[in-house]
Amino acid sequence: xxxxxxQFLIGVVFITSAVLKMISIDSFEVYVYSxxxxxxxxAYVFARLIIxxxxxxxxxxxxxxxxxxxxxxxxxxxxxxxxxxxxxxFQNKEENCxxxxxxxxxxxxxxxxxxxxxxxxxxxxxxxxxxxxxxxxFVAVFISIISFSLPFILSPPFFLTLKQSAQYREYDEEAxxxxxxxxxxxxxxxxxxxxxxxxxxxxxxxxxLTASKISVLAERYHxxxxxxxxxxxxxxxxxSFWNGSHSKQFAYKIIPVQNxxxxxxxxxxxxxxxxxxxxxxxxxxxxxxxxxxxNFFE
Numbered sequence: 001x002x003x004x005x006x007q008f009l010i011g012v013v014f015i016t017s018a019v020l021k022m023i024s025i026d027s028f029e030v031y032v033y034s035x036x037x038x039x040x041x042x043a044y045v046f047a048r049l050i051i052x053x054x055x056x057x058x059x060x061x062x063x064x065x066x067x068x069x070x071x072x073x074x075x076x077x078x079x080x081x082x083x084x085x086x087x088x089x090f091q092n093k094e095e096n097c098x099x100x101x102x103x104x105x106x107x108x109x110x111x112x113x114x115x116x117x118x119x120x121x122x123x124x125x126x127x128x129x130x131x132x133x134x135x136x137x138f139v140a141v142f143i144s145i146i147s148f149s150l151p152f153i154l155s156p157p158f159f160l161t162l163k164q165s166a167q168y169r170e171y172d173e174e175a176x177x178x179x180x181x182x183x184x185x186x187x188x189x190x191x192x193x194x195x196x197x198x199x200x201x202x203x204x205x206x207x208x209l210t211a212s213k214i215s216v217l218a219e220r221y222h223x224x225x226x227x228x229x230x231x232x233x234x235x236x237x238x239x240s241f242w243n244g245s246h247s248k249q250f251a252y253k254i255i256p257v258q259n260x261x262x263x264x265x266x267x268x269x270x271x272x273x274x275x276x277x278x279x280x281x282x283x284x285x286x287x288x289x290x291x292x293x294x295n296f297f298e
Contacts, residue, residue: 003125010121011061018055020101025155030212031098036220040213040290044157053077056147065140067130074122078115085112158286171265176272176279179262184255188228191277194297196226198271199264202233206285208245210269213288215247221294224248232260
């Protein structure tokens with residue numbers, strides 16, 4: 001009986017991990033992107049696949065169907081995750097590894113300890129027997145479909161919703177090119193070379209997420225000297241912006257609201273590409289295109 005209870009609890013852990021990642025999906029997908037293994041669109045998909053596999057594994061453990069196969073999947077997942085965490089530990093990484101999303105922050109060492117405990121418990125229950133039911137194949141297929149579709153339904157990757165976000169990418173080219181020459185923007189030296197100019201509110205969650213992506217992209221393509229942040233808001237929120245976004249502190253300035261929105265437009269965040277003083281492209285948080293930005297700087 002104790003082994004069945006342990007199996008049930010392990011299932012609960014996997015489901016909890018999936019649900020908490022889903023709740024923090026915006027930050028989780030940025031974390032996956034920041035690892036450097038994937039482009040941003042692939043990171044969006046991979047983040048959701050991790051959630052799907054964890055949720056499916058947890059449900060199967062609780063229902064006790066196909067136990068032997070599920071047991072092997074659990075051990076494989078935990079082993080792979082643990083090897084990654086060991087690498088993170090040796091890299092002296094201390095930030096949240098998103099094993100339980102943002103609500104329960106664990107650093108790599110803490111998460112590795114959790115995985116070791118789960119692996120020990122899995123070894124302890126390795127001889128458990130699956131429950132044989134008439135409809136287990138139907139149940140397995142149904143749960144699999146739900147598990148792999150739900151994360152994409154609840155939070156579709158941004159590249160699947162670009163048509164819906166068209167209004168956030170519109171801008172008046174002449175107005176932007178004129179307004180960006182206000183003295184508030186002198187620190188950018190807009191007429192010399194290629195620039196990424198980002199417009200953020202200091203209290204905007206999606207601005208912080210976009211800053212996280214920009215920071216990863218700048219490091220990956222060595223664009224640190226080409227990125228400029230333009231803020232509006234009370235300076236007392238600046239430190240919380242840096243802490244919340246984990247962004248590098250690129251060249252930045254807090255400017256008056258009236259000058260800010262003449263360039264940014266009504267929707268934030270707004271990210272512009274400029275080439276020798278002329279605006280080329282505008283992105284929002286949900287239309288961020290890594291390939292287009294990297295190609296722009298080639």
